[in-house]
Amino acid sequence: MPRFADIIFPTAVRQPFTYQIPENLQDEIKVGLRVWVPFQRRKSIGVVVNLHSDTPDFNTRDVEQILDDKPILSPEMMKLTKWIHRFYYCGWGEVIQAALPAGLNFYSEKYILIKNHPGDEQLDNKDANIIEEVAKKESYLLKEAKKRWSAAAIDRLQKRGYLEVREEPELKVAPSTSRLWEWTPEGEQEKVLELINRHREEDKMYKWVEALELLHMLGLPEFQKNLTRHELLDSYTLNRIADEGLISAREVESTDISFKYEYDPSALKKLNDEQEMALVEIKSSLDKEEFANYLLFGITGSGKTEVYIHALREVLDKGKGGLVLVPEIGLTPQIVKRFYQIFGDDIAVLHSRLTVREKYDAWRSLQKGEKRIAIGARSAVFAPVQNLGLIIVDEEHDASYKQEDPAPRYHARDVAIMRGTINDAAVVMGSATPSMVSLYGAKKGKSKLLSLTKRPLDAKLPKVKVLDLKQYRSAMQGPVAVPLYEKIKEAVDKNEQAILLYNRRGYASFLQCETCGHIPECPNCSVSLTFHKSKRQLRCHYCGYAARRPEVCGECGKADLEAMGSGTQQLEEQISDIFPEVRLLRMDFDTTSGRDAHADILAKFARKEADILVGTQIVGKGLDFPDVTVVGVINADTELAFPTFRAGERMYQLLSQVAGRSGRADKEGKVYFQTWQADHPALMAAKNHDYKEFARRELAFRKTLKYPPYSRIIRFVFKGKREQRVQRVARVFTETLIEQVGGFDSVLGPSPSAVSKVQKFYRWETLLKIDPSNGAGAIEHLLDNTFSDYEHRKPDKTSSVRINVNVDALE
Numbered sequence: 135m136p137r138f139a140d141i142i143f144p145t146a147v148r149q150p151f152t153y154q155i156p157e158n159l160q161d162e163i164k165v166g167l168r169v170w171v172p173f174q175r176r177k178s179i180g181v182v183v184n185l186h187s188d189t190p191d192f193n194t195r196d197v198e199q200i201l202d203d204k205p206i207l208s209p210e211m212m213k214l215t216k217w218i219h220r221f222y223y224c225g226w227g228e229v230i231q232a233a234l235p236a237g238l239n240f241y242s243e244k245y246i247l248i249k250n251h252p253g254d255e256q257l258d259n260k261d262a263n264i265i266e267e268v269a270k271k272e273s274y275l276l277k278e279a280k281k282r283w284s285a286a287a288i289d290r291l292q293k294r295g296y297l298e299v300r301e302e303p304e305l306k307v308a309p310s311t312s313r314l315w316e317w318t319p320e321g322e323q324e325k326v327l328e329l330i331n332r333h334r335e336e337d338k339m340y341k342w343v344e345a346l347e348l349l350h351m352l353g354l355p356e357f358q359k360n361l362t363r364h365e366l367l368d369s370y371t372l373n374r375i376a377d378e379g380l381i382s383a384r385e386v387e388s389t390d391i392s393f394k395y396e397y398d399p400s401a402l403k404k405l406n407d408e409q410e411m412a413l414v415e416i417k418s419s420l421d422k423e424e425f426a427n428y429l430l431f432g433i434t435g436s437g438k439t440e441v442y443i444h445a446l447r448e449v450l451d452k453g454k455g456g457l458v459l460v461p462e463i464g465l466t467p468q469i470v471k472r473f474y475q476i477f478g479d480d481i482a483v484l485h486s487r488l489t490v491r492e493k494y495d496a497w498r499s500l501q502k503g504e505k506r507i508a509i510g511a512r513s514a515v516f517a518p519v520q521n522l523g524l525i526i527v528d529e530e531h532d533a534s535y536k537q538e539d540p541a542p543r544y545h546a547r548d549v550a551i552m553r554g555t556i557n558d559a560a561v562v563m564g565s566a567t568p569s570m571v572s573l574y575g576a577k578k579g580k581s582k583l584l585s586l587t588k589r590p591l592d593a594k595l596p597k598v599k600v601l602d603l604k605q606y607r608s609a610m611q612g613p614v615a616v617p618l619y620e621k622i623k624e625a626v627d628k629n630e631q632a633i634l635l636y637n638r639r640g641y642a643s644f645l646q647c648e649t650c651g652h653i654p655e656c657p658n659c660s661v662s663l664t665f666h667k668s669k670r671q672l673r674c675h676y677c678g679y680a681a682r683r684p685e686v687c688g689e690c691g692k693a694d695l696e697a698m699g700s701g702t703q704q705l706e707e708q709i710s711d712i713f714p715e716v717r718l719l720r721m722d723f724d725t726t727s728g729r730d731a732h733a734d735i736l737a738k739f740a741r742k743e744a745d746i747l748v749g750t751q752i753v754g755k756g757l758d759f760p761d762v763t764v765v766g767v768i769n770a771d772t773e774l775a776f777p778t779f780r781a782g783e784r785m786y787q788l789l790s791q792v793a794g795r796s797g798r799a800d801k802e803g804k805v806y807f808q809t810w811q812a813d814h815p816a817l818m819a820a821k822n823h824d825y826k827e828f829a830r831r832e833l834a835f836r837k838t839l840k841y842p843p844y845s846r847i848i849r850f851v852f853k854g855k856r857e858q859r860v861q862r863v864a865r866v867f868t869e870t871l872i873e874q875v876g877g878f879d880s881v882l883g884p885s886p887s888a889v890s891k892v893q894k895f896y897r898w899e900t901l902l903k904i905d906p907s908n909g910a911g912a913i914e915h916l917l918d919n920t921f922s923d924y925e926h927r928k929p930d931k932t933s934s935v936r937i938n939v940n941v942d943a944l945e
């Protein structure tokens with residue numbers, strides 16, 4: 135019988151805490167269970183990670199209670215989370231916290247209950263009332279009790295030992311349902327139109343008839359909360375139409391997606407030869423039930439999604455489950471619809487906008503095996519799919535797979551690969567623009583490359599035209615150069631559609647020459663320099679190189695350098711100024727913050743209720759609209775301004791992905807890139823749809839400067855309210871690090887971060903480049919040593935300066 139349990143909490147502390155197991159719990163306690171234990175000065179939920187009988191040389195406290203009947207983390211999940219904890223150098227509890235939905239993790243509520251009944255003891259009236267009420271109630275939230283009585287009264291009774299406060303995992307999440315409106319069989323669309331027209335002829339356009347017309351245009355089924363965004367649609371008009379027998383409402387759980395999409399497994403497409411070849415390969419690993427890693431490199435629109443669907447079909451037929459990861463903004467209704475069509479209710483969609491309850495339900499249904507496929511963004515990599523046979527990582531290059539803040543700073547693609555290894559599952563990473571890391575992995579034989587080189591049904595990749603803004607300076611229509619302007623007009627006239635992308639990724643400010651478009655770069659690191667306005671300085675946030683703000687452009691010599699960056703521009707408005715007659719839809723962070731807003735916009739565009747879709751990066755990905763024949767990128771080189779070695783890669787990816795939205799069906803597509811740097815190799819490669827050429831150059835550049843994939847970058851960020859202290863910590867820590875790695879070669883910095891002050895916190899950083907073959911063991915060893923050495927040298931008064939570790943930092 136184990137006598138001790140090692141227990142973790144959701145904090146950055148990397149060591150588990152050891153507790154004694156009282157005899158009555160010794161039979162029940164297991165690894166992966168949550169327990170209730172005294173922690174610091176209160177009580178907390180912890181997770182058991184290890185059982186043993188090695189008596190520690192300090193006094194241990196007792197485990198008080200076991201909170202679950204069954205482990206909430208399977209042995210595989212324990213292994214996976216432990217690996218993350220070691221490789222990404224963070225608290226194991228932090229990982230588990232991220233891996234479990236609220237209601238199953240450490241999230242708790244405080245309740246008040248009777249500890250000892252006062253018995254015959256004398257209490258004053260109020261206290262006696264409190265005790266009586268607490269005793270009556272099954273559960274009494276502490277915050278409610280404090281409101282009802284007073285914090286002081288509750289505290290007093292606690293001190294006297296009558297009451298105790300107890301935290302419990304919070305499970306009382308209300309089921310969430312929403313009102314959904316649908317057409318009744320009576321509400322056949324032709325009849326509806328007839329009715330509207332009849333009223334119009336009789337000049338009886340009542341408010342409810344107008345509302346009906348709007349409904350006809352918007353389309354049903356739809357949730358009431360979305361409909362009532364329109365002024366005409368309120369409960370009066372909706373109920374009035376319902377009285378006519380045309381529409382009806384019912385309550386559905388918001389996770390229930392079945393009403394939205396059609397289930398028709400016979401719609402499974404027949405694969406073409408290339409797709410079939412890829413599938414055969416994947417199938418061979420599925421048959422062997424062993425880990426395998428594939429990089430499915432398929433040009434945009436080549437039918438990667440179809441390959442995923444077929445592979446999932448295979449895996450389900452074998453009685454196993456599948457996991458599909460998509461980028462954060464890739465979880466569009468379009469994708470969900472395609473998977474739903476084939477797999478129906480076998481799918482659990484893990485959306486970041488689900489309520490706590492919905493997440494909890496989805497998680498449970500997977501864990502019980504009721505649903506066999508999970509689809510979701512980054513954190514879905516932890517979904518408890520049973521008997522996992524296949525993991526798909528769609529758009530594997532996407533930066534949203536990397537969690538930056540807070541810890542655990544994991545990369546879901548790499549976690550997926552580790553999960554595949556642990557579960558003997560196949561991992562398929564797909565992309566039209568594979569990351570350099572994955573491409574290099576394939577070259578080194580870590581994964582197997584599968585290629586799709588054509589679009590099915592003979593759709594052609596679109597022709598791309600580069601519009602050099604230097605030449606069009608006097609031939610602009612607002613933000614759009616004349617050729618693009620003309621093309622948009624033409625498309626709209628033909629009842630085709632256009633997508634315009636305005637890259638608004640902005641967090642650092644930079645200088646750009648308004649004559650030649652040049653952006654000053656660090657002479658050592660080949661990344662753009664960040665402009666620190668207050669000091670009138672240009673700085674490299676990799677190596678710390680600093681220079682005074684130059685007066686003239688280093689490229690063309692003109693005194694035309696302007697500070698650019700996060701200042702928002704009113705592009706969308708300018709577009710509607712130059713195309714006053716066309717119907718415009720805008721999609722960006724602001725317009726998509728509502729729960730279904732993203733879906734609404736896309737659905738409208740699909741129904742051709744708009745001619746132009748204007749948006750930020752969000753329009754660049756995964757969209758598949760047959761009538762889109764023009765795609766314009768307003769500012770194709772914005773990515774280059776960001777101070778990261780990945781700028782070129784990001785630019786290439788963005789441009790080829792967005793270009794891939796054009797001409798996906800039978801109509802020929804055109805794409806325009808507006809740029810100040812018309813001869814930039816990444817732009818040229820995207821123009822020519824030449825990934826190979828891009829990759830060849832990019833890898834050569836990375837190799838020279840030892841950037842990933844030729845190194846692994848670990849970034850240390852130092853944060854604190856006093857700049858001097860932050861700087862001191864950064865220096866001392868970096869010195870320690872240099873000693874540990876034995877030389878300056880691979881350490882860059884310390885230097886101020888690209889954004890050097892965030893919410894009163896100053897930020898400095900240091901980068902470490904290590905050999906990419908270093909795994910969890912080596913990283914943990916190096917960092918353990920560095921931190922323990924640093925503890926001895928830590929400058930005075932710097933305990934409040936935090937040090938964050940980011941392994942495989944993307945930028």
Ligand SMILES: Nc1ncnc2c1ncn2[C@@H]1O[C@H](COP(=O)(O)OP(=O)(O)OP(=O)(O)O)[C@@H](O)[C@H]1O
Pocket residue numbers: 403404405406409432433434435436437438439440566590591755756757758794798
């Ligand atoms: N074998 C096939 N037969 C017929 N149509 C197909 C086939 N494979 C794919 N398609 C169609 O081709 C279009 C593009 O396919 P899909 O969206 O799967 O490509 P993708 O590679 O995932 O695209 P992207 O990376 O650009 O998002 C879709 O409309 C899809 O239905």
Ligand SMILES: [Zn+2]
Pocket residue numbers: 656657658659660674675676677678679
């Ligand atoms: Zn530098």
